[in-house]
Structures are given as structure tokens and as C-alpha cells.
Amino acid sequence: MADSVEQDTSDQIEDTQKGKFLTFCMGNEFYGIEIKYVTEIIGFQPITEIPEMPEYIKGIINLRGKIIPVMDVRLRFRKPFREYNDRTCIVVIDISEVAVGLIVDSISEVITIPDEEIVAPPSMTKEGNRYIKGIGKVGSDVKLLLDSDKLLNETDLESLSDL
Amino acid sequence: MKKLLIIDDAAFMRLAIRNMLLNYEIEISGEAADGAIGVEMYKQLRPDVVTMDITMPKMSGLEALKAIKAFDPQAKVIMVSAMGQERIVKEAIISGAKTFIVKPFKEEHLYQTICKVLGI
């Protein structure tokens, strides 16, 4: 009994988050990340570099006593580095208890994209595409939906072998 | 508020009993992890009712029951037993335990048992 009630409420939470994406922009493109992974958004702050890391791992930050790594999504996508400014944000995501901060150019908004408006990404060879799991259509705009799991966990062989 | 002393070597059972009685007007005045300590605590705390585990190291529940009854013939002791302890429960009843309860038991039964023993 208790179990099924609990199940219901967690279903509800899931429901309210379903189809919702936090969108941010990088260059001319808009990206979306499922809201359920996002724990908070913070302004840019000083990063402590860790030596010998791939270029896109900028280092670690102190998030209220918790040390979390930060990743520059631009560099992860092999786009040119852009100086951080006051629009630069760190989106903290939590995927299966691994917290990581994503550095993005700027935050846009939270939008709902229903399943039927999401199509599979074209199998192009363009760098960064492999971290995209779908393309969401919002009116005439297009949002590239990130595969957070791959973004975090897929080893970028090239960048590691650079070292 | 009526005072209860829990005598049980298993911390889990002590917590279980404590939790079950959270919402009732019963104050847990003490917890003892062994019969011998339980007897001493009984003397000091003079609780209204005792729940007494049977199987404990050092001094068993039955011995502790007897010691408590020797100290205070009016002591109200509920034996906490489990399946397979028929004879010992019987001996406990003869030795003056008010009643007994069998693990696993539910909150309402524990409370009823205590109320009954206390005459409330």
C-alpha cells in the first residue's frame, strides 16, 4: 500500500519534469538538457585547475563545501574556446549521483518539448553530434538535445591520447 | 504518563518497541541490554511496566523476571517471546509475568498488552 502511494508521488514528480528542457546557447545554436538532471545554475566562479586533464575539464570548484568538477561544453564539442564573461553560467547536473558543472555561454529558458516534436539526430559526422540524442522542434526553432550520460561518461579517446 | 522499561539485548528490538510506542502516552524511562542491568535499572527507575526479552546473554529474561519479582512483587512484566519458547513462557507466567507477546507483533497489540497490564 505504502509502496504504491510512494510510487504515485514519484511518478507525479517525473510527470511534471517530463519533456522539460533547460536550454542554453552556444554560438549560434541552442541546446537543451533534460531538467531532471539539473540541480542548480550558478554564475561563473574561479576554477581550480587540475593538471593532466583533458582540455574540456577545466578543473574543480567549491560548491558550498562540495568539490565538483567543471566541464567546458564548448571545448567538449571541440568548438573554439571563448573567454568567460558575466553571461557565462555553470549548470550543475547530477547523473546517477555524479555531480558535474557544465560551463555554457549563457542560459536561455526552460521549455517543454513533447515527445512527438523530437526527432533522432541525423547521422552526420559533425563534431559534438555524438552527444546529441535528439533534435527538438519548438515552432520554427530547433534545439539540440544533449545526451547527458554520454557527455559525462563517453571517453573522448582523442583528447586523452593528446596527453 | 506511565513509564516503561525495555529489557532486550537486541538494540533493534529496543528501537522497534520505542518506535511503536511513539504516539502513545507511554514514556520509555529506560532501556537495558541485559537482564542483570535490567534488574538494576528496575530498582532505580521503578517503572510501571517492563517488557522483557527472554533470550539474553549473561542473565536471561526468566532470571531477570524472578529477580524483579523478588524485589517488587507488584512488578508488571510482559515477556517478549518468539515461537518455540512455549515452556519458558509458561515458566515466566508461573513466575509472575503478567502476560507475554510473541515476535513479530504489531504496534496495536503491544499497546493493548501494555494497557491491559497497566489496567488502563
Place this chain on the structure above:
Amino acid sequence: MTLSQKGVNELSNPYVNEPMLDLYIFESMQLLEQMELLILSNEKSSSYASEAINEIFRIMHTIKGSSAMMLYNNISTLAHSLEDLFFVLREDEPRNVDYSELSDLVLEGLDFIKVEIHKIRNGDEADGDATGLIESLRVFHATIKGSDFKVEDQNLADGAVSHENRTPEKQQYYISKVRTETTSLRNTFQATLRFEQDCGGMENIRAIVVLNDLADLMEDYYHLPEDLENEDSARIISEQGFTLFLKTDRSLEEIHKVLIETIYLKDLQLTNVENSELFNDLHQEREILLEDSSVKLPAFSSRDQVPNNYEEKEFHSGANQPSIISVSVAKLDQLMDLVGEMVIAEAMVTQNPDLKGLELNNFEKAARQLRKITSELQDTVMSVRMVPLTGTFQKMNRTLRDMCKKLNKEVQLQLIGQETEVDKNIIEHISDPLMHLIRNSIDHGIEMPSEREIKGKSRLGTITLEAKNAGGDVLIIISDDGEGFNKDRILAKAREKGLIQGSEEEITDKEIYNLVFLPGFSTNEKVTEFSGRGVGMDVVVKNIEAVGGGLAADSVPGKGTTITLKIPLTLAIIDGMNIKVGDSRYTIPTTAIKESFRPKITEVIVDPDNNEMMMVRGQCFPILRLHDIYHVKTDVTHFTEGIIIMVEQDNKTLCLFADELIGQQQVVVKALPEYIQNMKKVRGLAGCTLLGDGSISLILDVGGLIGYRQATKV
């Protein structure tokens, strides 16, 4: 420990909450470990000591009860089977017990329960099926039960529970007063009580309780079933109810009032029986019964009836008993973090730059007091986290037993210094490596008994596990008297894997033995069930390095192998020197620092390979530029502008070059995020810490840096 909400909610008991589940897990695991030790220590002798049997019986009884309360029926049922088995062992003292088989069965049961509890801990369902095992236990039970056992009654003098009293004499439990005067009995009632199904059995005793309740109100009575002693009576009452005829001068209402309060009462019928003929008939029978059995009065009240041993027993009053609570490690970690932050905050206040040049006598006094308390607080918190290695060491007995049984080897385990204390977090990291090393020793080190005899050794191999303190470290030494490492095989393997640089002639034996710790090295030509399972040597190394420790191996061919683990006492707080390189901050454990100075250019020597070295008092030490190895941008690249910090570990000295020293303070060691650790193990980094201003400093691992320098040298 995180428990999934689901795991808790699955239980319909509303009183079950998370701390209870935690406690259930904690206590059960503790009991199981205790039991495992008992089995292992008793197995060696051909029978179990009676205290051990008693203790195991008690443990299974407790686990049965708690598991039933938590509705883990599979665990409860299995524990019940084991309890029954040990009951027979205790009461009947059967002679034909195959103790080896018994140990196997009990350990299997133990493992089953452990696995289930692990599932519960992980928030999974405890869905294991123990029916096969219970059946085996039943067969075993039947075997020993069928044997001749002592018929004489065993009085358990050691204060243990007499679980089932085998006294043949019929016990009298009637509490009713046998009154001399027969008052006018106005009423005769017939009461039939039924108990609820979930009352937990023992309906016959419930009936006795009913008789007790009515004792003062009844003048005379008779009941059905007649014999409440009989085991069957519980079943009969459960099916047909308990019927009581009683004579009383009380009213129906008064009797009803008492009976209706019976606990677990499902149904009560109470009627006035006008015709007391039936009663009289039954009553007569009972009088006959009473005549031939002496009425044993309950030992209710007199002090004389206290068991004799009661007075002699030593009592610990509740107040004197050290009360122990269990605290989750997460909370301790949190406390430790807070104390760490406080240590930093204290430093920030008492060494505040605003105070510079001020004469503040009272402030200084107060600051000293604060510093003293902070440091005491820190010591106390540290001591709380320290736990003896006993549990970890003794776990190895089980590993040893299983291995020996499988491999038909004879090995004894010698434990020395198990009381040595280590930080709780570290203990968790060394258990698996130790187990692996012990397995390795038995599998590859200790020879078969016959082979040992040929070599003139005793058939029984010995593995010694020793722990001792050595400064800020703890050494754990695992040594065996087996055949030792095969130098040539290690060398060949290392060559094959390309692990040897430089010329082989220069390698010392010790260096050869330590090749086995290199990643990618494994001498396991034959992957056996044990050593091949789970982790290899490099995982052992990883585990030990994760806690900032190290390993060393030494071996004497034919005589045995010794592996030494060096682990820090604690991970949590270290005295550190903070240094600056460019914008980066690093912290070096003060214990590793020999001295620091601003070098003169004349002291620096550059060899033909461009290796920089420092001449100090006639000795030459390699220099490592931190900005160089970690690619940090800094303006300080000339030795004369920066500072040299001489560090030392394992008798190797290195000169680190940094921009400047910031200051010395105690820091709370935090691990680098797992994400980073998984990416790459950065050489020379032990972790990180938060400085007073909230910025992060990287803690340097001196041993790693020395290795770095050596690696680059080759």
C-alpha cells in the same frame, strides 16, 4: 549508508523507519560476524564448545525475531531452522555430529543472510530463496536427532535460558486459591474464548494468562482443553477455542469486563450456566488430579526464592555501564568536516592580518584558549573515528578457511597487533586488498602439505598478519612461509610486458619483487578460482594508493614472502604547508617537509641531460619545478625568485620549486571528485582541501612526486 525510500516503504509496518532499518542491518551484521568467528574458532576442534552453541543459538534467535519484525520472512525462517538445530545441539548433546558438515551448513546459512541483508542495504528486495538450505538443515537436524542422546535432564547452570524444560514432572500453574471455606457460589459461568490468528501461537499459554487474570475472582474452575501443558492444546485452542467453566460470586458483567480485555481476543462467549451438574462432574475429576500432584506455588514474592547465583553475580548498574550508541559514518564525516572548517576559521581569526602590530594581551590569551579547545576537539573527533583492525583481521579467518578447504592446503593464520587503530574510512579500503593478498599467499605461496614435508617444512603453513604503528602510519605486514616469489618468472614476465627500463643487471632482487605491483603485471599463469576472482594485484595497489598508502614486497626463495602495506593513520586532517605557484595553490603535508629556503644560483647544478639539481651541504638532490610538471603559468621561473621546499619520503629526497610559501595550517583532506579520479590518476596529487577564503588547494603526494621525478629521469 543510503537506503532507498522504496526499501523502507515496502514494509507495511508503519513504525518501521529508516533508523530502525539501519539498526536492523547494523546489529544483524554485527551478530553474524560474531557468529562467524565462533564457528571458525570452534571448527578447529572437533566439536563446538557449549558456550559457542549457546551463543549461536541466541544470535539466531535474535535475528529470527528482528527479521520477523521487519517482515523479512526468508531470513527469519532460515534463522529459525538454525536456531532449532542449535537447540538440539545444546539440549541433547548428540554425539554423532559431523562438525565439519555442520560448519559448512551454518556458514552457508550465514552467507545467505548476509547476502540478503546486503540486498536490503542496497534498497533491493530480500528475495533469496533458502528452501534448499532449510531442507539440508532439516535433514541434518533429523540425523543428529535420530542419534542416541543423553536422556538425563541437563540443568543449564550457566544462566542460559532453558528454552524448553524437559523436566518430566508435571508442572502446576493453577493460580487459583484452594480455599478452605466454600462460600456460597452464586454463579456458574461458561466462557469460550477464541484468539486471533496472528497472536503468534502459544494459545495454551494465553489461556493460562486468562486463568491468571481471573485468579482472584474465581472460586473454582475447570477448562477445556484440560491439559494446557500439552503441545497440542495450542492447536486445539486455536481451532476450537478455550472453554472455561467457573464458579464465582461475581456478576457476569464483572467477569466479562476482565475477559474482554484479553489480548488478541477475537471472540468471547460468556453465558450463565444454571445447571452446574456438568461443572460438578468435571470438577470431581479435577480434584482427583489435584490430589496426586503436589501444588507448586508460583515463585511470586519472597526474597528467598531468588536464585542463589543472583546475589553472587556482579552487577553493573545502569549508570556505570558505558553506554554506546552507533553513529553513521556519514555523520562523523560531516562532524570531521565541520571541525576542519573550524580549525581553519580559528586560524583566520587568531592570525588575522588586521591584528598585525597590535598589542592585544587579552586577545592573545583568549586566542590561545580557543586554539587549545579547537585542537582538543579535533583530537576527540579523530579518536572517535578510529577503529581497531580486529574486525578486518578476523574476517580473514573465513577467507583462509574457505581457501584451505578448496585447495586442500593446511594453513594457520596468526594475527598480531589487531588492536591497532585506523581511521574508519581507511579500514573500508583495506579489507579487500588484504583478502586478496591472503588468497594469493595460500594459492601461490603456501605449498601443498606433502610438498612441504618433502622440503622439510611442517605440513601446516603459516600466514602472519601483523599490524603496528610507525609514526603517522600504520604498517600491515602479511608474511607467509611458502615457497617465495619466483624471481626469474617475475623478471621474464616483466620483460615480456615491457615493464623494465634500463639494464637488467642493475635491478636488485627487491626491485624485481616489487614489479608485481606495477599495473599490467600479473604472475597468475593459472587463474584459479580464488586469486582469479575479482581483483588483481594492480587493484590491490589502487585501493591502497587511494588511501594514500603504499606497498612493498620482499621474498626469500623457499622461505616465504612478506608484503608490507603502509597506510596513513587518518585521511581526514593533516598539517599542511600551503604554497603558491602562479594562481594555483598547493598543500604539502608538513611531515614530509625537511626544510625550505630561497636558493642561491650557485647551488643549482644542471647535468648534461638538463636535469636540475640542488647542492645542499655537499649533497645533491633532484629539483622538480611544480610549474613545469603541472603546466602552470607563473612569472617565477628563476630559482632565485622562488622558493625550494625539500621534501622526503622513504629516504628519498626531492626539492620542489614553487613561487612562495603561504603558510602552515591544518587542512581537511577531501578526495578529488570521482569523475576526475576516473578520468586519470594525476601523479603527485593526493586530494584537495578548502582554504580559509573558500578557494581550493591541491594536496601534493610527496611519494608520487618522487616517483614522477624518477619516471621522467628514465
